[in-house]
Amino acid sequence: MVKSSSLRTILLSPRGGISAIVLLVVMICAVFAPLIAPYAYDIQSLRDANLNPSWKNWMGTDEFGRDLLSRMIYGARTSLSVALTAISISVAIGMSLGATAAYFGGAFDRLVTAAVDLTWSFPEILIALILIAIIGPGLNSTMIAISIAYLAQFTRLTRVQIMALKSETYVEATRSLGAGHAHIIFRHLLPNALTPVIVAGMLATGDAIILEATLGFFGLGAQPPTPSWGAMMSSGTAQIFIAPWIIIFPGLAIAITVIAINLFGDAVIDVLDIRRQLRDS
Amino acid sequence: MRYTAKAMLLSGSALLSAGLLSLAPSASAMAQEAIFVMPARDVGAPSYNPILGTRLNAATTLIFDRMVIQDADQSFHGQLATSWETSADGLTWTFKLRPNVKFHDGEPFNAATIVWWLPKFLGTENAFMTDAIDKVDVIDNLTVKFTMKNPDPNMLFNMASSFMGIPSPKSFDQLGDKFGVTGAVGTGPFKLESFVVGQQTVLVRNEAYNSASDLSVNQGPAKLKKITLREIAEDSTAFLELKTGGVDMLLSVPTDFLPRLSSEKGTKVVTLPGTEVYYVAINTSVEPFTDIKVREAMAFAINQKEILASLFGGVGEEAHTFLISGLAEAKVDPKLLIAYDPARSRKALDEAGWVMSSDGVRAKAGTRLQVKLWTQSGTEFKRITEVVQAQLKAVGIGTDITAFDAATITAQYRKKTEHQLAVRVYSWANADILDWFFAGKRAGHPNHSMWVNATSEALNEKAMKGSRTWDERVANFRAYHENLLSQFVFAPIYQPVQNFAYSQARITMPATVRGTRLQSQTIVDIEKK
Numbered sequence: 010m011v012k013s014s015s016l017r018t019i020l021l022s023p024r025g026g027i028s029a030i031v032l033l034v035v036m037i038c039a040v041f042a043p044l045i046a047p048y049a050y051d052i053q054s055l056r057d058a059n060l061n062p063s064w065k066n067w068m069g070t071d072e073f074g075r076d077l078l079s080r081m082i083y084g085a086r087t088s089l090s091v092a093l094t095a096i097s098i099s100v101a102i103g104m105s106l107g108a109t110a111a112y113f114g115g116a117f118d119r120l121v122t123a124a125v126d127l128t129w130s131f132p133e134i135l136i137a138l139i140l141i142a143i144i145g146p147g148l149n150s151t152m153i154a155i156s157i158a159y160l161a162q163f164t165r166l167t168r169v170q171i172m173a174l175k176s177e178t179y180v181e182a183t184r185s186l187g188a189g190h191a192h193i194i195f196r197h198l199l200p201n202a203l204t205p206v207i208v209a210g211m212l213a214t215g216d217a218i219i220l221e222a223t224l225g226f227f228g229l230g231a232q233p234p235t236p237s238w239g240a241m242m243s244s245g246t247a248q249i250f251i252a253p254w255i256i257i258f259p260g261l262a263i264a265i266t267v268i269a270i271n272l273f274g275d276a277v278i279d280v281l282d283i284r285r286q287l288r289d290s
Numbered sequence: 291m292r293y294t295a296k297a298m299l300l301s302g303s304a305l306l307s308a309g310l311l312s313l314a315p316s317a318s319a320m321a322q323e324a325i326f327v328m329p330a331r332d333v334g335a336p337s338y339n340p341i342l343g344t345r346l347n348a349a350t351t352l353i354f355d356r357m358v359i360q361d362a363d364q365s366f367h368g369q370l371a372t373s374w375e376t377s378a379d380g381l382t383w384t385f386k387l388r389p390n391v392k393f394h395d396g397e398p399f400n401a402a403t404i405v406w407w408l409p410k411f412l413g414t415e416n417a418f419m420t421d422a423i424d425k426v427d428v429i430d431n432l433t434v435k436f437t438m439k440n441p442d443p444n445m446l447f448n449m450a451s452s453f454m455g456i457p458s459p460k461s462f463d464q465l466g467d468k469f470g471v472t473g474a475v476g477t478g479p480f481k482l483e484s485f486v487v488g489q490q491t492v493l494v495r496n497e498a499y500n501s502a503s504d505l506s507v508n509q510g511p512a513k514l515k516k517i518t519l520r521e522i523a524e525d526s527t528a529f530l531e532l533k534t535g536g537v538d539m540l541l542s543v544p545t546d547f548l549p550r551l552s553s554e555k556g557t558k559v560v561t562l563p564g565t566e567v568y569y570v571a572i573n574t575s576v577e578p579f580t581d582i583k584v585r586e587a588m589a590f591a592i593n594q595k596e597i598l599a600s601l602f603g604g605v606g607e608e609a610h611t612f613l614i615s616g617l618a619e620a621k622v623d624p625k626l627l628i629a630y631d632p633a634r635s636r637k638a639l640d641e642a643g644w645v646m647s648s649d650g651v652r653a654k655a656g657t658r659l660q661v662k663l664w665t666q667s668g669t670e671f672k673r674i675t676e677v678v679q680a681q682l683k684a685v686g687i688g689t690d691i692t693a694f695d696a697a698t699i700t701a702q703y704r705k706k707t708e709h710q711l712a713v714r715v716y717s718w719a720n721a722d723i724l725d726w727f728f729a730g731k732r733a734g735h736p737n738h739s740m741w742v743n744a745t746s747e748a749l750n751e752k753a754m755k756g757s758r759t760w761d762e763r764v765a766n767f768r769a770y771h772e773n774l775l776s777q778f779v780f781a782p783i784y785q786p787v788q789n790f791a792y793s794q795a796r797i798t799m800p801a802t803v804r805g806t807r808l809q810s811q812t813i814v815d816i817e818k819k
Contacts, residue, residue, distance in 0.1 A: 053680040055600030073676060074600075146692060228667060228693045233676045247526045247669040250550050 018280050025276030031269035035262075039086040046079035051234035059252035069254045072244065080236040081258055087237040088266070091148060091230070092217035095155035100210045102156070103163025108194050108202070110164070111171035121164065128161035133220055138229075146229040154224070155217050166209055170202030205283045208274060215270035222263050238263050322495075322515035322818050324797065327528045329542030330668045331566075331715060333521040334488050334696040339470030340455040341410045341462075344736065345700075348541050349491045349519045351810040354455020354476030355501050357385060358446055359811055361804055362563070366446045367503045369811075370399065370456060370477065380441030380758060387432040391501045393458035394481045401428040406459045408436075415732070418725060418754065419448040443760040447720050452809075477501055479512040479814045491519045505804035505811040512814040523696065525669045532557065532791060538818070539792035541808060544670050545602040548789060556795045562788040563616065565806060566717045567609050568674055570781040573710050575733075575740035578659060583642035585778035588711070589628045590635040591685045592678060592781045601673055602784065609782035611775060612724060619721035619767040626775040628782055635685045644686065652686035663689035664712040666696050674783060675713045703735040712738055713783075719806055721767035725754050728774055739779040749773050795819065 019025040038045060047067075054074035062069040068077035110121035128136065137154040144150045174180065175198060183197055224230040225239025233240070238259040245256030332347035340346060340354055357371040368374075371385040391399040404426055411420040422442035427435045436445075448454060461475035474482045479502070480493035499511045520537065522528040525544045531537040533554060543551060543559065551559050570592065578584045594608035610627040613620040644652035644659050652659040663682075665675035672693065679689045689711065694702060702708055716723060726732065729750055730742035749770040757763035774780070790808055792799060800815035 051680070051683075053677065055596055055677065058600060072673065073680070228672075232691045232693075233672075233679060244672065246524065247546075247673070249526060 015280050019273075019276045022276050022280075024272040025280075028269040028272035028276070031265060032273060035085050035089065035266050035269070038082045039089045042082045042086045046076075046082045048076035048079040050075065050080045050083040050236050059248060059255075062254055068258050069252065071241070071255050072248050072252065075234075077241075077255065077258060080241060081238075081262060084236040084238045084241055084259060085262070085266075087148070087231050087235060088218050088221055088239075088263070091152050091155065091221045091237075092214050095152045095221075096159060096210050096214050096217050098152070098156040099159040099213070100163050100206060103160050104167045104199060104202075104206055106160075107164040107167030107169075108171045108199055111168040112175055112190065112194055112198065118168075121168070125161040125164050125168075129165065133158040133216070134223060137220060137224060138227075141224065141229045146232065148231050148235070151221055151224050151230045155220055158220065159213050159217065162209065162213060163206060166206055167199075167202055170205065171198050174198050174201055204281060208277050208281070208283060211277065212271065212274040215267040215274070218263060218267055218270070222259075322513065323518070324514050324516075324539065324816070324818050325518045325520060325537040326539045326541055327531065327537050328491075328519050328521050330523055330525055330528070330544075330670070331542070331696075331717065333523045333668075336487050337470035338474035338482065338485065338491075340453050340457065341407075341416065342414055343453070343470060344415050346452050347491070347519075347521075348808075349480075349493060349517075350452045350455055351478065352480040352493055352517070352813060353474050353478045353482050354452075354457060355391075355478050355810075356451070356454045356456065357449040359503050359505065359809070360447065360450040360806055361505055362806055366450060367505050369503045370501055371449075374446075376445070380443070381438045383436040383438070383445060384429070385434050385436075387434065388501050389432055391477050392498055393461070393477050394475045394496060395458050395461050397458050397460045399456070399477050400431050401434045402431075403456060403459060404434045407456055410462075416453045418722070419451060419453060422755065440755050441758045443757055443763045444720065444722060479810055480517060483516075488521055490521060493517045493519070499814075502814055503811055506814050507800055508815045513817045514813075517813075523667050532793065535793070535796075538796045539790065541790050543789040543791045545605045545786055545789065546670075546673075548605060549603070551791050556793055557791055558794045558799070559789055559791045560799070560803060560808075562790075562803060562807065564606060564785050564787045565614060565719045566715055566788070567612065567614060567785050568670075568713065568715045568783040569609065569612065570678060570783065571709075571712045571714050571727075571738035572779055572781065573707075573712075573738065573740050574777075574779055575742075576707050576710055578642075578644075578654075578661070579710060581642050582778060583638045584644070584659075587635040587638035587642070587685060588682065588687060589778045589781040590631040590638070591682050591687065592628075592783055593630040593632075593681050594783060595630060596681075597674065597677055597784055601677060602786065606787050607785040609785045611771065611782055612727075612780060613721055613771060614719060614785055617719070617721055618764045619724075619771050622768060622772045622775060626772050628775060628778070632685055639686060646686050650683060650686065651688035658688060659686060660688040660690065661710040662708075663691050664699065664702070664709045665691060665693050666699055666713075667693055668696070671713060671715075678713060678783070700735055703738050706734040706740060709738065714738065717807075721764075721771065722754065724767065724770055724774065725750050728779060741774070741777070741779045743777065746770065746773050746777070 020029055057070050057074035058072050060066055060070040066076050068081060071077055106121055110118040136158040140154040140157055141150050180193060180197060183193055221230055222239030225237040226243040228243060231237035231240055241259040242256050248255050328348050335345040335347040337343045338350055338353060340350060355370045358366045359369050360366055370388050372388050373386045374383060376383045387401060393399060405428055408420050408423055408426050411417045422438050422440055424437045424439045429435055455476055458475040461473060462469050465473050479496050479499045481496050483492040483494045485491045495512050495515045497511050502509045525547060528540050529547055532540050548559060551557050572579050572585050572588060598604060598606060598608050607615055610629050611620045611622055639652055644654045647653045663675060663679060665671045675691055679691055682689055727736050728739060728741045729737060730747050733740045733742055753766035753770045757766050796819055798817040798819055800812060804811050
């Protein structure tokens with residue numbers, strides 16, 4: 010795990026520090042949206058549609074007269090919660106699958122490896138679109154689709170880590186002392202394989218935000234009036250010549266958040282020196 | 291090494307460019323080729339089979355001619371028929387057919403074609419248009435006589451419908467189920483070259499065309515040699531294509547694009563009277579809309595005035611009935627008009643026992659008044675639906691929006707009980723659209739309201755089959771329309787005008803657009819500059 014000295018090194022590095030501040034701001038918006046947002050995100054005022062950015066509406070209004078800043082703040086909540094939840098589910102299931110497959114080997118390992126290789130050969134967006142076509146659009150569906158789309162990545166990474174660790178002397182020693190399989194996997198193997206998986210999860214969160222935005226853009230994610238950055242961009246395309254801010258601000262938010270996540274992830278990788286482990290997976 | 295790589299890259303690019311240029315058509319070959327964008331509502335129409343199809347797109351009238359066509363002044367003009375007459379009792383119609391007309395496959399068009407064609411409608415979704423015809427007799431090779439079961443004052447309107455495009459009997463029988471998909475053969479000014487559902491249709495000129503009506507200036511083959519009709523669901527994408535020269539004409543332009551398009555140099559916008567009505571279909575077969583009070587509340591919660599003013603800049607009309615306002619059958623008892631009345635809406639919900647909760651959504655016996663609101667992909671649908679959602683919320687009806695692709699939503703409707711409310715649009719200029727959308731036998735699709743009611747059925751039957759004269763038909767359909775309005779089986783929203791836009795730099799339009807829409811009678815006169 011990341012030690013406090015390593016954390017300090019990350020935060021003191023220029024890219025780590027700046028990206029951490031950006032992410033903190035986005036997270037504060039997401040968590041405290043009802044307190045921060047100046048207006049309700051869903052109250053329409055059609056006579057105030059497509060207003061320019063002003064002191065009253067810092068980011069202007071959308072085609073239904075809703076305050077864009079308020080929708081951006083609530084949109085952060087949607088985008089982050091979907092991405093974080095989906096990746097957390099994906100990491101949890103992927104780690105369990107990868108560790109079990111690597112530890113027990115045999116037919117189960119071959120089955121998991123084949124499934125992972127098969128999934129790995131399709132782009133995440135395609136997997137997500139197929140899944141949403143089956144289970145229907147909506148936020149929960151988006152979460153499920155993203156978590157399944159990224160499952161292969163974490164299963165594969167964990168499996169590689171456990172394969173290397175399971176023949177270590179301390180594992181043999183624990184087994185000879187009579188420890189059970191679950192004890193060995195969850196107490197001794199997974200904690201030692203955790204760091205690269207967590208960092209990969211962090212980087213995947215950026216991709217998941219883009220995937221959520223893409224699905225939202227196609228109208229498959231959050232359904233109106235719930236704001237999500239992708240869906241806001243989608244509705245902004247129709248107003249691009251009348252009110253370009255409707256598409257510009259959510260686009261900037263997605264870009265800045267994803268860049269911040271990637272920069273922070275890079276800083277973590279450099280400080281922990283785990284680039285090789287990630288590459289080998 | 292770097293220089294070599296760069297040189298190779300440049301040479302490769304030059305070769306590729308040269309290759310691409312050699313493949314590109316020459317300017318003269320391109321001269322009479324045009325690219326149009328279909329109306330967004332036509333995107334995903336699955337077939338060009340006029341007999342079996344229930345959704346036909348804007349290219350249909352270019353492939354198939356009809357017996358007659360209708361002008362904007364509601365007058366009828368011969369296309370495949372040159373003249374017609376009806377008996378005093380309305381029980382026979384005699385049509386003289388145009389001589390020397392051939393289908394695209396070389397087969398002749400004559401009286402035998404009509405005898406083969408009309409019975410094909412039996413048992414189809416479109417049978418209502420030919421229901422009144424008992425039998426067809428050949429008088430001579432170019433004359434047919436229809437003997438009617440009952441007088442049908444709507445005969446000529448039906449014959450002018452795009453569903454009455456006449457296909458080649460030989461090709462129709464040869465292709466079977468694939469007719470309209472892999473091939474479509476008519477006598478129209480253009481032949482179908484290729485068709486990919488949801489993407490595009492390519493038409494090439496019928497060089498032997500000789501059946502233009504007197505509405506067209508050009509009485510011979512069309513001036514355009516080839517037309518590609520692209521299907522683009524997003525209006526903004528279509529607009530950008532016109533702006534950047536990717537296409538020559540948009541066959542439909544949303545009203546909110548009008549200011550922008552009008553200010554574009556070299557783009558001309560043409561406006562025609564509307565034939566469309568946006569409305570919300572209310573599924574009367576599922577809770578909570580089995581209760582007429584909830585339907586009433588839903589219908590009176592829609593603020594048509596606000597939608598017209600804010601979403602459409604005041605262009606078009608508020609819709610307060612199911613029919614376009616120009617029809618006589620739309621002139622109903624004013625007490626039955628459905629116009630925004632939030633007080634009446636709230637009162638109806640109170641009377642139905644739905645009590646307002648703290649979250650702004652009403653509830654009754656622990657059940658929230660939260661319903662499904664379906665819509666289709668496309669800018670106008672999405673915008674109207676979001677406003678409807680907010681207006682319903684204002685009276686305490688919560689909605690969950692689901693947007694479906696235009697091509698898949700029909701299958702969802704056919705499940706009958708999956709939807710509760712659905713934002714829809716139709717384009718039709720005749721009161722028999724009431725039969726289409728509300729007859730019990732079509733419950734599910736296209737009767738999305740799932741309205742099956744004995745009184746309504748009787749009124750519909752009388753309007754469809756019991757009208758001897760046009761005035762009687764108007765009165766009967768008005769009664770049926772009033773019955774439907776009184777039962778709140780839909781909520782009317784908006785009646786747009788028809789707009790289309792073209793590049794003046796690339797297209798020459800005839801001085802007058804003839805007909806109720808931009809169809810074959812005008813398109814044969816369009817030229818590429």
